[in-house]
Amino acid sequence: MxxxxxxxxxxxxxxxxxxxxxxxxxxxxxxxxxxxxxxxxPYPSGDMHMGHVEVFSIHDALARFSRMRGFSVLSPLGxxxxxxxxxxxxxxxxxxxxxxxxxxxxxxxxxxxRLGCSFDWSRSFATCDPSFYKWxxxxxxxxxxxxLAYRERAPVNWCPNDKTVLANEQVIAGxxxxxxxxxxxxxxxxWFFRTTDYADRLIDDLAINVGWSERLKMLQRNWIxxxxxxxxxxDIEGESEPVTVFTTRPDTLWGATxxxxxxxxxxxxxxxxxxxxxxxxxxxxxxxxSLTEIDRTSTERAKKGIWLGKHATNxxxxxxxxxxxxDYVLMDYxxxxxxxxxxxxxxxxxxxxxxxxPVRVAIQPASGALDPSTMDAAYLGEGVMVGSGTFDGxxxxxxxxxxxxxxxxxxxxxxxxxxRLRDWLISRQRYWGTPIPIVHCAACGEVPVPEEELPVTLxxxxxxxxxxxxxxxxxxxEWVNVRCPKCGADAHRDTDTMDTFVDSSWYFHRxxxxxxxxxxxxxxxxxxxxxxxxxxxxxxxxVLHLIYARFWQKILVDMGMARDPEPFPAxxxxxxxxxxxxxxxxxxxxxxxxxxxFERYGADALRLYILFxxxxxxxxxxxxxxxxxxGRVTYPWLQRVWRLVVxxxxxxxxxxxxxxxxxxxxxxxxxxVVTADYEAFSFNTAIARLMELVNDAYRYKAEPDADxxxxxxxxxxxxxxxxxxxxxxxxxxxxxxxxxxxxxxxPWPVFDALLAAEQEVVMIVQVNGRVRxxxxxxxxxxxxxxxxxxxxxxxxxxxxGGREPAKVIxxxxxxxxxxxxxx
RNA sequence: GCCGGGGUGGCGAAACUGGUCAUACGCGCCUGACUUAAAAUCAGGUGUCCCUUCGAGGGGCGUGAGGGUUCGACUCCCUCCCCCGGCACCA
Numbered sequence: 001m002x003x004x005x006x007x008x009x010x011x012x013x014x015x016x017x018x019x020x021x022x023x024x025x026x027x028x029x030x031x032x033x034x035x036x037x038x039x040x041x042p043y044p045s046g047d048m049h050m051g052h053v054e055v056f057s058i059h060d061a062l063a064r065f066s067r068m069r070g071f072s073v074l075s076p077l078g079x080x081x082x083x084x085x086x087x088x089x090x091x092x093x094x095x096x097x098x099x100x101x102x103x104x105x106x107x108x109x110x111x112x113x114r115l116g117c118s119f120d121w122s123r124s125f126a127t128c129d130p131s132f133y134k135w136x137x138x139x140x141x142x143x144x145x146x147x148l149a150y151r152e153r154a155p156v157n158w159c160p161n162d163k164t165v166l167a168n169e170q171v172i173a174g175x176x177x178x179x180x181x182x183x184x185x186x187x188x189x190x191w192f193f194r195t196t197d198y199a200d201r202l203i204d205d206l207a208i209n210v211g212w213s214e215r216l217k218m219l220q221r222n223w224i225x226x227x228x229x230x231x232x233x234x235d236i237e238g239e240s241e242p243v244t245v246f247t248t249r250p251d252t253l254w255g256a257t258x259x260x261x262x263x264x265x266x267x268x269x270x271x272x273x274x275x276x277x278x279x280x281x282x283x284x285x286x287x288x289x290s291l292t293e294i295d296r297t298s299t300e301r302a303k304k305g306i307w308l309g310k311h312a313t314n315x316x317x318x319x320x321x322x323x324x325x326x327d328y329v330l331m332d333y334x335x336x337x338x339x340x341x342x343x344x345x346x347x348x349x350x351x352x353x354x355x356x357x358p359v360r361v362a363i364q365p366a367s368g369a370l371d372p373s374t375m376d377a378a379y380l381g382e383g384v385m386v387g388s389g390t391f392d393g394x395x396x397x398x399x400x401x402x403x404x405x406x407x408x409x410x411x412x413x414x415x416x417x418x419x420r421l422r423d424w425l426i427s428r429q430r431y432w433g434t435p436i437p438i439v440h441c442a443a444c445g446e447v448p449v450p451e452e453e454l455p456v457t458l459x460x461x462x463x464x465x466x467x468x469x470x471x472x473x474x475x476x477x478e479w480v481n482v483r484c485p486k487c488g489a490d491a492h493r494d495t496d497t498m499d500t501f502v503d504s505s506w507y508f509h510r511x512x513x514x515x516x517x518x519x520x521x522x523x524x525x526x527x528x529x530x531x532x533x534x535x536x537x538x539x540x541x542x543v544l545h546l547i548y549a550r551f552w553q554k555i556l557v558d559m560g561m562a563r564d565p566e567p568f569p570a571x572x573x574x575x576x577x578x579x580x581x582x583x584x585x586x587x588x589x590x591x592x593x594x595x596x597x598f599e600r601y602g603a604d605a606l607r608l609y610i611l612f613x614x615x616x617x618x619x620x621x622x623x624x625x626x627x628x629x630x631g632r633v634t635y636p637w638l639q640r641v642w643r644l645v646v647x648x649x650x651x652x653x654x655x656x657x658x659x660x661x662x663x664x665x666x667x668x669x670x671x672x673v674v675t676a677d678y679e680a681f682s683f684n685t686a687i688a689r690l691m692e693l694v695n696d697a698y699r700y701k702a703e704p705d706a707d708x709x710x711x712x713x714x715x716x717x718x719x720x721x722x723x724x725x726x727x728x729x730x731x732x733x734x735x736x737x738x739x740x741x742x743x744x745x746x747p748w749p750v751f752d753a754l755l756a757a758e759q760e761v762v763m764i765v766q767v768n769g770r771v772r773x774x775x776x777x778x779x780x781x782x783x784x785x786x787x788x789x790x791x792x793x794x795x796x797x798x799x800x801g802g803r804e805p806a807k808v809i810x811x812x813x814x815x816x817x818x819x820x821x822x823x
Numbered sequence: 824g825c826c827g828g829g830g831u832g833g834c835g836a837a838a839c840u841g842g843u844c845a846u847a848c849g850c851g852c853c854u855g856a857c858u859u860a861a862a863a864u865c866a867g868g869u870g871u872c873c874c875u876u877c878g879a880g881g882g883g884c885g886u887g888a889g890g891g892u893u894c895g896a897c898u899c900c901c902u903c904c905c906c907c908g909g910c911a912c913c914a
Contacts, residue, residue: 215908218827222910229914247914260914299824299912328912338914346824347912420913542909612849614836623835623850633849636863643864685837688848695848698865764843769895771844809894815842819894 005642007602011728015113015603024118029528030072036529037063038508038568040537040545041078044104044126045085048111050577050584050610050622051538053594057607057725058574058616058681059536060117064724065678067118068748074529076511077112077119079105081126082133083500084162084178087432091465097432098460101128111594115603116727118744123514127503128432132510134455135520136502137437141448144438148194148555149426151446155264155331156425157293158186163466164429165190167499168422169223169544174294177544182292191436191496192423195551199224199419201565202550211534211570213617219542225420230404232339232413234259235313236267236323243267243312246334246418249344250407251399254388255362256339257352259312259323260305262331263288268308271323277309281325288327296327303328303351314339315412316389326351334418342378343370349378362388363396424548426499431464431472433497441484441491449493450485456493471495504545505552508532508567520561527563535568538576546571572681575619577610584622592626600627601635604726608634611683611725637691638729641718644697645733648708648715660755661707663700666693667714668756671749674721683725690722712737720749765790766817767799783810790816 018024039059042052063075081101090097105126112119125132143149157166161181165188170177195202203224206217229248236243247253261268263285272281284306288296295301305326312323328347329338342352342359352359359372365383385394394402407413427436435456437449449456459479464472473495474480484491506520512529513521537545549567556562576583579590597606609630613620623629670693677686697714700706716737723730723743734743758779763786765773773795777786787810790796800820807819 213828215827219909222826225910225913227913245914249914297912301912303912326912328914330913333913340914345914347914350912418913420910539908612835618836620835629850632851637849640864684835685848688837691848762843766842766844766895774843805894807894809842811842815895817842817894 004639005729005732007604007638007729008599010732011114011116011598011603014728014731015116018116018118019113019121022120022122024075025120025122026072026074026076028525030074032070032072034529035063035066035071035073035533036531037066037073037075037534038511038532038536039077040535040541041080041504041507042108043080043083043085044101044108045089046104047107048115048594050592050594052108052112053115053597053606054577054610054616054620055536055538055574056112056115056117057610058572058683059534060115060119060607060727061611061678061683061724062534062536062681063118064727064744065748067744068720068724068746070747074123074511075119076123076514077109077117077121078124078507078511079108079126080500080504080507081105081128082433082497082503084164084430084432087430087464087466090432096460097464098128101126101432114598115594115607118727123511125510125514127434127500127507130455130457131517132507133434133503135506135510136434136498137449137454137456138451138520139502139506140437140498141451142559143193143555144446144448146555146559148197149191150194151189151191153187153189154192155185156188156190157183158188159183160468162430163468165425165427167425167501169424169501169547171293174292174297182294184292185289190425191427191494192425193551195424195547196419196421198551198554199226199421200417201554202421202547205550205554205565208566209569209571211572213571213573216539216542216546216571216573219539220547223421223543223547226417227419228415228417229400230407230413231335231416232315232407234315234337234339236271237310237312237320238271239267243337244335244413245337245339246416247339249341249400250403250413251385251388251391251394251396252341252344252362253314253316253339253403254385254391255341255343255360256314256321257342257358257360258321258340258348260326260329260338260340260348260351261308261323262329262336263325263327264331265325265336267337268325271308271310275309277306280306281308284325291327297330302354303347305351305355322357324351324355332422333420343372343375344378344380346378346380349375361386363399421547424499424501424551426502427494427496428499429469429471430466430497431458431462433500434502435473436494436496436498438494439482439484439491440494441487441489443489444484444486444491446494447484447486447491453485458497471497473497501545501548505548506556508549509556509562523561526561530562531564531566532568533570535571536574537571539573572616574616575614577620577622579622579626580624581621592622597627597630601630602638602728604729605630605635605638608638608687608726612687614684616681616683634687637694638726640698641694641722642729642733644694644701644711644715645719645736647701648711649737661710663696663710663714665755665758666696667717668751669758671717671721671751672756675748675751678724686721687725690718693718717749719743720746761813763789763813764815765793765796766815767796768819769817770799772796772799777813779813781813783812786810786812786816790818 039055063073067073086097086101090100140149157171159166159176159181161179171183174183176183203226227248229246230250231244231246233242233244268281272278303326305324308323308325310323311320314321340348342348343361344363361370361372363383364370364386365381370379382396385391385399404415435458437456439447441447459476462472462476480492482491482493509521509526512525553567557565582588584591612634670689674686674689701711719730719733731743760776761779763775763777764771773793775789787808803820805818805820809817
């Protein structure tokens with residue numbers, strides 16, 4: 001008896017062969033229609049985990065499928081290697097982050113190879129390679145030249161645990177995205193990239209990304225937070241310059257009864273200076289600053305504020321309205337100053353009520369008169385303008401546009417758009433990242449490091465533990481102290497490093513020209529391979545990597561380095577792999593280790609198991625028994641496929657054409673639907689169809705007059721359709737059937753439309769919506785024949801009970817529906 | 824509050840542009856074959872309730888709830904309920 005398929009020997013042998021022969025290397029330029037498929041590069045924090053297995057399985061199935069369909073496929077993998085985990089682990093072990101990182105990369109790479117992924121390793125790199133981060137620095141200098149990188153003192157997010165600043169995108173509900181610590185605000189001088197310049201394009205170009213889920217587009221729209229309104233200028237008592245506010249409701253301007261500044265607003269100081277309000281402002285500000293962001297922005301808290309003793313002029317009524325500083329106005333949105341319209345804004349209303357400020361109605365609903373003395377909430381609905389001079393009676397669907405136009409005419413304001421998105425804070429006070437290529441000189445200011453001196457490499461002999469104040473690089477005196485490139489005076493390097501999201505913003509361009517040491521990548525190869533045809537990765541990057549990379553891409557276009565406005569118009573967000581609905585982790589004890597799966601059931605069974613579990617975008621909760629569940633699902637099925645191969649391979653093949661029959665027709669239908677399934681990423685149903693075909697093949701084999709040639713043909717189709725998902729066993733089986741070459745070099749099977757179409761179908765006959773008979777008819781049956789056959793049925797006649805149908809509906813070829821009046 | 828996605832067997836999940844008694848495929852469970860036995864493998868069964876002595880069959884109800892459109896609704900429309908996720912003192 002033939003032994004079972006020995007997955008271990010086969011997988012290890014083929015995996016090695018694929019690596020040794022650079023089996024999946026893509027040419028410099030595509031040799032036919034191209035498919036550039038990319039999966040978000042992994043962070044090498046240890047060995048491969050199930051999340052990697054899932055995304056690699058999906059990605060690799062698509063890459064292999066595309067190759068078989070004749071595309072020139074590029075499927076690379078690099079490593080997102082800078083960042084805090086490396087540093088933290090290294091601090092714990094007392095080694096350099098470099099050692100830890102490169103060791104993990106080696107391990108992760110070998111696991112990806114063991115999984116059978118068809119990556120082009122010749123283009124692989126790690127972002128901590130100086131040959132990569134040199135170009136981060138190069139880009140930084142280009143951005144600096146263009147005014148897209150700037151250094152500014154601002155209130156920024158500070159993670160007290162990681163001891164570094166964070167971008168807004170890295171603060172989730174007031175907590176650090178990485179370590180969950182409550183984030184505080186600090187005033188620091190930091191480097192920013194001007195993402196807000198691109199807010200409009202980031203929203204508008206979402207339309208290009210037709211291969212994105214609605215959910216993802218919504219996440220980005222929410223994050224960018226575009227809102228339309230107007231800027232209105234208010235004159236301020238004792239100030240020569242007016243102050244601009246942003247409002248989405250310029251039509252309520254006549255109801256503005258006070259004016260509010262964020263407590264941090266510099267104008268507060270000027271207004272209160274030298275007055276009795278100065279002390280009050282200081283203590284109020286101290287109180288506000290002691291709050292965490294979470295408390296400060298909580299809607300539960302009562303709004304607090306103080307009068308600053310001065311007035312602004314309502315530009316439409318000419319009225320003097322008091323200027324307050326209040327904690328509900330934020331310095332970093334809009335202009336940090338608002339006009340308060342208590343009648344039509346709930347926050348202003350609450351504030352007015354607690355400080356006894358006037359409420360004036362500017363929009364009156366049709367239903368009844370709003371009365372400021374009895375209102376218990378702001379009115380936000382429709383109505384007509386009242387108390388608004390010549391605008392009285394203007395309905396609210398036109399009021400905003402009308403008032404905005406008038407403000408523009410009068411020179412008191414203009415149409416404006418505001419965004420929630422802030423500029424990207426990219427400096428980090430940590431060691432393990434790309435050094436910022438700037439030298440600070442007392443005389444010359446911020447001086448770029450000359451291009452020929454790039455890369456500015458990270459010094460190795462540094463105490464890289466974060467200090468909580470400055471970057472650890474500040475302690476590397478020999479490295480820090482340099483001469484100013486401009487004037488030659490003593491100067492010092494910038495000691496911050498770049499956010500690691502800088503690396504991931506353009507790494508997919510570098511794959512295209514990974515060994516170029518003249519430029520980040522050549523335009524020629526970029527134009528040839530970009531945009532990415534299919535990108536895969538987790539939804540957790542919705543407002544992080546996926547915003548930054550789109551921003552970067554637009555700059556590349558503006559710099560003439562790239563063509564496509566969007567880098568990844570098609571994106572598949574795979575679900576999360578969990579166990580007990582929780583993220584897998586060693587400490588939780590719910591880790592299902594891929595290595596164990598390789599040992600017990602093999603890479604093919606593991607890949608297939610994950611793909612079979614459900615749609616790729618759905619979360620997958622691994623069953624409690626862990627790896628062993630593979631042993632009950634895809635492992636035995638692969639053995640079943642293998643036995644079929646062995647038996648089909650051993651049977652003598654009769655000469656001549658294979659006869660068409662039900663099994664061959666079934667095979668063609670399977671090719672048809674499985675192809676469509678791959679195109680729709682519906683791997684679970686593709687596997688189900690293949691299981692059905694295999695079941696049918698076993699049934700056929702048991703028939704006395706089974707034709708070995710038919711069986712062989714069907715088995716070969718199964719292998720071809722399966723090999724993108726289970727690359728090892730199918731390749732071995734292909735050779736077992738006597739083929740010289742590899743199954744992976746075969747073209748994707750095509751179906752015969754004639755054979756795939758069913759010759760005969762089962763027509764159902766319904767009487768009053770109930771199925772009463774099934775009749776086998778030719779697939780091209782006419783309506784007349786269908787109806788004739790339906791009336792010929794005894795069962796149907798019985799249920800008609802002699803009554804004449806009021807309605808006869810025929811839907812060729814599958815359905816006849818008869819409707820009789822019921823009494 | 825605003826926005827997005829979902830609710831189908833014991834479980835993971837199928838179902839084309841509304842059209843074969845919804846539940847494919849697989850897991851689990853039940854029965855049988857093989858075996859001294861077990862595992863593995865193979866074959867069959869498995870929504871639910873009721874009628875029928877068995878057999879075979881027949882009938883009612885079933886895709887979160889309730890309405891509607893239609894000859895026909897998991898699929899379309901309306902009103903709810905619940906779950907998951909994003910944004911939110913954003914002016």
